[in-house]
Structure formats: structure tokens, C-alpha cells
Amino acid sequence: MNAYIELTIPAQIIENMSNDEYHSRPEFSSSQLKDMLRSGAHFHSHNIIKEHERESKKHLDxxxxxxxxxxxxxxxxxxxxxxxxxxxxxxxxxxxxxxxxxxxxxxxxxxxxxxxxxxxxxxxxxxxxxxxxQRIATNLRTLSSYKDMQSNYGMAEASIFFTDPIFGLKLRVRPDYHLAPCKAFPNGLILDVKSTRDARPFKFSRDSGEYGYDLSASMYREGFQQYYQTEEKPPFIFLVAENLAPFNVKQYRASDLLLSVGDTRYYKSKEMLAESLLINEWDGYSKEMEDLFLPSYMTKQALDADFH
Known part of the structure; x- marks a missing residue:
């Protein structure tokens, strides 16, 4: 049986695992599944033959x-x-x-x-x-979600390992913070901290699409539900901070539509990965000729513009 695919085993959670140890584990992460959505060749290059190494710890993010x-x-x-x-x-x-x-x-x-x-x-x-x-951290503590974090039992950077029930892929997630199921949150709660240049809704929504935050949210929710065996998957909250003065912050609840798109892309990435692992083929981009269009919002702006 493929080393990356197993029969379903109970999900487990590990607290206080170092970031380096987590990233050295063989299970697949959401970042790797996003590579797969770009192309099998990208996944193979970055994660199988490791031509793309992670940045040194010395680098400041x-x-x-x-x-x-x-x-x-x-x-x-x-x-x-x-x-x-x-x-x-x-x-x-x-x-x-x-x-x-x-x-x-x-x-x-x-x-x-x-x-x-x-x-x-x-x-x-x-x-x-x-x-x-420090100003960002202080501003984040003014959000109502922070009060929920203080009022209920939760964990920062706890690693969850689980098996995909459809394709048998071994997977891992590491939510920034999560609340365990409790009276206030019967299905638990996942909170993801993001930094950005612009936290306004129309800007951050684009970041969410570009960086695959929807896929990550879907994967985190599935791993969470598998471990805690909740009736439903937990709500997902983004805590967003601007990385330039005045370091404004926002909080967003992942909408049903965002999560639905994430579920679709999450499923597709797993399906593609399972197939590629099975046949050991890692295709790049399609070689077919395609028409090129501008982004829909730019097209709409042009069509709606008053040129007179």
C-alpha cells in the first residue's frame, strides 16, 4: 500500500509539537494540497523531490x-x-x-x-x-472573538492528524487556535490569524481566494470534526490584522458560500493527489491553446464605465 495512504485510523491531537517537527511529518498539509491544485508537477517538485525548500527560520515573517x-x-x-x-x-x-x-x-x-x-x-x-x-496583538485583543478565547477552553497551535475517509490520504492540520466543544460552542470553534496589507472586506476576500484560505478552512474543519466527533463541523473565524500602521484589525466569519467553495476545492485536490500517487504521474499545465480574458471585475468596470 502507498506510504501516504492508509486505512482510516482514529484522529489524534498533539499539543506543544514544535513547528519544525510538524512540518517534517509525512502527512499532507493544506499548503501541499494547494500545490496540487496548481499542478501535479508543482506538488511533485515541492513535496516529493523537494526542489523547493522551506525558508530558513532566520527569515522574519x-x-x-x-x-x-x-x-x-x-x-x-x-x-x-x-x-x-x-x-x-x-x-x-x-x-x-x-x-x-x-x-x-x-x-x-x-x-x-x-x-x-x-x-x-x-x-x-x-x-x-x-x-x-505588539500593537497588532493589542488590537486583536479588542475583538469579541478574543473574549470567546478567554472565556472557554482552547489551544494554540495544536496539531491534528487524521485520515481522509474517501481517498485514505493521511492528513495534518495545525489551527492557529481552536476552542474545544463546550456549552457556548457545541461544535467547537476554529480561529485563524492572518496578516495583510489591507483588511477591508473586498481586499481580504481576494486574498482568501488567491491564497486558498477557503480550502484550508475546509480541511481544518474536517480534521477537527474527526478528532472531536462533533455533530457538525465547527464555525471558522478569520482574525485579520494589517501589517502596516495603524495596524487595524478585523474579524470575519467564513460564510457558507466560502466554505462550500472550499469543500469543492478541497475534495478536488484530494482526488487529484490520490490519483497521482496511485499512477505516479505528475502532470504540469495543459498544453492546449486557450483564450485569455481579463478578471471579471475589470471587465465589469469597463462595461459599466461612462466614457462620455
């Missing part, structure tokens, strides 16, 4: 910083190191390789080498970046 401060503030000092305001400028390659470096160059190289040695693999951030992320 501002959303990750804000996410940590909001959901897991106790982990901040384990993950991040703040560069002091009075720190010297980072040395250039020329300074490091100079045969006769100046005293200033020697001091700058030594300072940054000591800083790196002290903090190891932590992500380095500036005081300005920390201030912005």
Missing part, C-alpha cells in the same frame, strides 16, 4: 511575530531576539573579508558575531518591528 505575541507570548523569548537600539550597523562582506580591517570594522564584526553566538537560531528583529507586532 512579520505575521509570525505578531501571531506569537498574540497567541503564544510565553514563546516569544524562545523564538526571537531583539536587536538593541544602540547596536552597530551590520558589517558588510567587504568588512569581514578585508585584509587590513579598521578598528571600527573589527568592533562591528565582533559585536554581531557575539550577538549571533548568544542567540543561535532565534529570529532577529528590530525594536521597531517588535513595537508594530
Amino acid at each position: 512579520f505575521g509570525t511575530l505578531a501571531h506569537t505575541l498574540f497567541l503564544e507570548p510565553e514563546q516569544f523569548h524562545n523564538e526571537f531576539a531583539v536587536i538593541p537600539i544602540d547596536a552597530p550597523k551590520p558589517p558588510t562582506d567587504v568588512m569581514r573579508n578585508a585584509k587590513n580591517p579598521s578598528e571600527d570594522s573589527i568592533k562591528r564584526v565582533q559585536w554581531w558575531d557575539d550577538f549571533a553566538a548568544k542567540h543561535g537560531e532565534k529570529i532577529t528583529i528590530s525594536a521597531e518591528q517588535l513595537d508594530g507586532a
Whole structure:
């Protein structure tokens, strides 16, 4: 039997699994299923022969910083190191390789080498970046969803592993935060924290489509229901923060229509993946000639425009 496909086994949840350990697991994630929707060749390249490696932990994703401060503030000092305001400028390659470096160059190289040695693999951030992320976390705590998080039992970054009941694929999800089924939320609740440049509805809806947030929501809800055995799948909430000042925030409930589209795309990606695994063929794009159109909203704008 294919190593990625099994008979259905009970879903399990693991708390406090590191992000690196989670991403090294063999089960398929929503990001991988999105690769499959683009093309089998993309999935094969990124996930089977791994031509596309994940970014180094040293790389700062501002959303990750804000996410940590909001959901897991106790982990901040384990993950991040703040560069002091009075720190010297980072040395250039020329300074490091100079045969006769100046005293200033020697001091700058030594300072940054000591800083790196002290903090190891932590992500380095500036005081300005920390201030912005703290403002995001503070603003997110003003949302009504945060009150629900405080009033009911929940978990941040808990990993759920389950088996797709139709195709037998081994899958994994890691909701940013979820509430276990309770009196207030009989089917539980999933909350997903997102950062964006523009959190207004017409902008964030486009982000949701472009980045496949609908598919992720459908997959998270299925894994959740399998583990908790709820009568229905849980509601899904997006907590959205702008990553530029004034760091405004919004909260959105995933609509039935969004989730319906997500269910369709989620099913299609699993079907395509199961078939490709079975026959071991990973097709790229169609080679057929196709007509090209502008996005529908641009066409509508042009047709509705008053040119007189």
C-alpha cells in the first residue's frame, strides 16, 4: 500500500509539537494540497523531490511575530531576539573579508558575531518591528472573538492528524487556535490569524481566494470534526490584522458560500493527489491553446464605465 495512504485510523491531537517537527511529518498539509491544485508537477517538485525548500527560520515573517505575541507570548523569548537600539550597523562582506580591517570594522564584526553566538537560531528583529507586532496583538485583543478565547477552553497551535475517509490520504492540520466543544460552542470553534496589507472586506476576500484560505478552512474543519466527533463541523473565524500602521484589525466569519467553495476545492485536490500517487504521474499545465480574458471585475468596470 502507498506510504501516504492508509486505512482510516482514529484522529489524534498533539499539543506543544514544535513547528519544525510538524512540518517534517509525512502527512499532507493544506499548503501541499494547494500545490496540487496548481499542478501535479508543482506538488511533485515541492513535496516529493523537494526542489523547493522551506525558508530558513532566520527569515522574519512579520505575521509570525505578531501571531506569537498574540497567541503564544510565553514563546516569544524562545523564538526571537531583539536587536538593541544602540547596536552597530551590520558589517558588510567587504568588512569581514578585508585584509587590513579598521578598528571600527573589527568592533562591528565582533559585536554581531557575539550577538549571533548568544542567540543561535532565534529570529532577529528590530525594536521597531517588535513595537508594530505588539500593537497588532493589542488590537486583536479588542475583538469579541478574543473574549470567546478567554472565556472557554482552547489551544494554540495544536496539531491534528487524521485520515481522509474517501481517498485514505493521511492528513495534518495545525489551527492557529481552536476552542474545544463546550456549552457556548457545541461544535467547537476554529480561529485563524492572518496578516495583510489591507483588511477591508473586498481586499481580504481576494486574498482568501488567491491564497486558498477557503480550502484550508475546509480541511481544518474536517480534521477537527474527526478528532472531536462533533455533530457538525465547527464555525471558522478569520482574525485579520494589517501589517502596516495603524495596524487595524478585523474579524470575519467564513460564510457558507466560502466554505462550500472550499469543500469543492478541497475534495478536488484530494482526488487529484490520490490519483497521482496511485499512477505516479505528475502532470504540469495543459498544453492546449486557450483564450485569455481579463478578471471579471475589470471587465465589469469597463462595461459599466461612462466614457462620455
